[in-house]
Amino acid sequence: MSESKGNASGIASGAASVSPYAGKLLSPDKWVNVSRLVTAYYCNTPDPDVAAQRVSFGTSGHRGSSFLTTFNEAHVLAISHAICRYRQQQGIDGPMFIGIDTHALSEPAFATAMEVFAGNGLDVMISAGGEYTPTPAVSHAIVTHNRGRTAGLADGVVITPSHNPPDNGGIKYNPPHGGPAESAVTDWIETQANELLRSGMQTMRTMPRVSVETAMRASTTRPYDFLNTYVDDLHNIVDMDLLHTSGLHMGVDPLGGAGVHYWPAIVERYRLNLTITRTTVDPTFGFMPADWDGRIRMDPSSAYAMQGLIAQKDAFDVAFACDTDHDRHGIVTSGAGLLPPNHYFVATVEYLCEHRPAWPPAAAIGKTVVGSQLIDRLASKLGRRIYEVPVGFKWFAAGLLDASLAVAGEESAGTCFLRRDGTVWTTDKDGLVPALLAGEMMARTGQDPGALYQTLTHALGSPVEARREASATPAQQAALAALTADKVHSKRLAGEPINAILTQAPGNDAPIGGLKVMADHGWFAARPSGTEPIYKIYGESFQGSHHLQQLLSEAQAIVDEALKGAE
Known part of the structure; x- marks a missing residue:
């Protein structure tokens, strides 16, 4: 059993079962064997009679490990075919935007998905420069394409297991609203995919599919500039001019994730004093300190995993990191260390509601059932309604799309909010935007987010x-x-x-x-x-x-x- 407590330092403390490796770099013999992992992806075939080996969409897509026969070629084939069937049933005929993170299994899963999507004649948009693509950039692309449209609507797929260990792979589907698919959608896709698994690999191999070489050359496969489209729009959600003129010294650790090429572009585009502490991309993630159980996770909300950036907290005015698909964030300050996600979300809500005058006054604050009760107290003080839902960002997508939600956040460090003009930004979690907002908050108020949170607790309770x-x-x-x-x-x-x-x-x-x-x-x-x-x-x-x-x-x-x- 692991126990993590929110405290001033942000360091997790806990029970005897916390691994002795927690917070430390692992020796290479404990890293994932990437060659064997990819071999298992192609060679291991799931048994649909074994519950753990079936397709199962959790709160954010299907995830698993090829070693455990829970994320293999057969799973991705079945899910991809099921998504094609869903699109046909729903009349979704616009482009499909595809993103991919830096996990070792993401490349082979991307190849498998492309074979199916091209074989089914889908118009597929992939990154123009071949760079990795964060989840929020995919959501941003979908929302941007669909704005004002009633036909030819786009949707998307992201190949990622989020912050999960290096031996994991994952795939998730975002329908035309741009956010994580609702339970009714994932249940339908899951059922279809498991029926396909039961039919066997021989049957799936006879279904529409082309080679990956043919898929990448297909006229229906087109480049899309996810990076610049997203980066060039950031000034509409964060005050990037203020970040530039303030000269605030910020630090970011991409944790070897999909945003590794985005941060240099942000620095160049907005002329920020932002140091990128690490640009390493390594599918073993051997540069990451182990999490509470001795396994590597790229979790920016874990004080064990974030030991590298926490050790540099005094080198920056404010620092931050994002997980592998860059839809989660972690904020580090010299005074507070790593802020617990609930603490930062409370400070975020208070700041945004004060400094976004164009936001709809009736727009609610979204939280999950495991979010801090301090958010409820703050909402009462601000005169805004609370919208409390189960864990899972899918519950916020519709509200962010129609701006009935001003800001929404999860205890696990997933957040998104409206543009400065009060309209939709993305409908999925975005790790980059709340990270940059931490700098805006400090530049405007003169206090880092940890200090802003402490000020709030004096009035609302600690x-x-x-x-x-x-x-x-x-x-x-x-x-x-x-x-x-x-x-x-x-x-x-x-x-x-x-x-x-x-x-x-x-x-x-x-x-x-x-x-x-x-x-x-x-x-x-x-x-x-x-x-x-x-x-x-x-x-x-x-x-x-x-x-x-x-x-x-x-x-x-x-x-x-x-x-x-x-x-």
């Missing part, structure tokens, strides 16, 4: 938070997702009367896939991860660390009871 994580089998994850209010036998939580037990989110009444228990000065939520074989317990208290630990202990007892008998 919570402490923690997140526990532990490995879980599919059966255990299913048992946890099925938790109901009657599993909570106590009427009190850490000494306070329980006010509410939620299994559905207040904002949209959607199941949260677990439960949340709330009292006046604290809450906890328990749910399985939608992206990795683990479960998570989140807790927050406004009465200090002792109260938080009491709250988490009671939460753990409920989870332990739920997992009894589940294998």
Whole structure:
């Protein structure tokens, strides 16, 4: 079990099960063997009778490892064909924008997807310079293309497992609204893909498909300048002129991810005093310190994974990093170290609502059920409505598109917000924009985001938070997702009367896939991860660390009871 606490330093502290390798560079013998990984992608064939080897869309696409036969050529073939069927069923006939990150399995998965998409005659837009393409650049391209259109709508695919370990691969689908696909869409694609898996590789090989060489030369495969289209538009969401004139010294670590070519372009285009601390692209990610469990993850919200940038915190006015597909961010300041994502999101909301006068006054603040209660207190102070949804950025896409949401954020460091004129930017998470906003905030206010957060806590309360994580089998994850209010036998939580037990989110009444228990000065939520074989317990208290630990202990007892008998 790992436990991460929000505190002034941003350093995760925790239980005895934290790996002795956490926060340290691993020796090369512990790095992923890329050759064997790619060989397994082509040679291992999933068994659809084994649940773990089927296509399964979590909170953000299908992810897995070729070593475990959970992300292989057959999976990508099946998903790609299923996406083609979905487009045909829905009448989506505009271009498909495709992005790819720097994971070792992303290149072969991209080749497989291109073979299918070209074989089906899709108009496919790929990066003009052959560079990697961040998730937000794909969302930006879709939204830009579809603005004002009612026909010929575009959609997109991103080949990425996000911040997951180097032996993972992933693929996700973004429909014409530009954000992560809704559950109804992914359920349909998942069902179709698993039917194809059951039909076997021989059947799939007879379906429309061309060689990758033919696919790349096809008249329907066209270059698109994701990089410059995105970079040239940044001044419409962040005050880039202010960043330039302030001379603020910023630092960025792309963590070897898809934005590695974007940051130099941003520096050149806007003449920023921004140091890129590392430009390495290496599919082993051997330059990354290990995460809490001793595995490498490119997670900018993890103090273990971010040790490299945290060590440089005094070299910059503000520094930041993004994950592998650049849809998550981590903010580092000299005073606070690595800011917990909830802390930075609270500071972001307060700053943006004060300094974006063109934003619609009725636009709400989007948060997930595991976001800080401080966001609710701040929204009340600002006179804005809270829109609270289950974990997953897909729940925010429609609101960002029609500007009924001003800003939306997840506890896992995924955020997006409206342009300066109050219209849609992207409908998926964007790691680059909140990173640059940290500089704007400091340039305008003279305080870094950590100091701005502390100022807010003086008026609204100073919570402490923690997140526990532990490995879980599919059966255990299913048992946890099925938790109901009657599993909570106590009427009190850490000494306070329980006010509410939620299994559905207040904002949209959607199941949260677990439960949340709330009292006046604290809450906890328990749910399985939608992206990795683990479960998570989140807790927050406004009465200090002792109260938080009491709250988490009671939460753990409920989870332990739920997992009894589940294998």
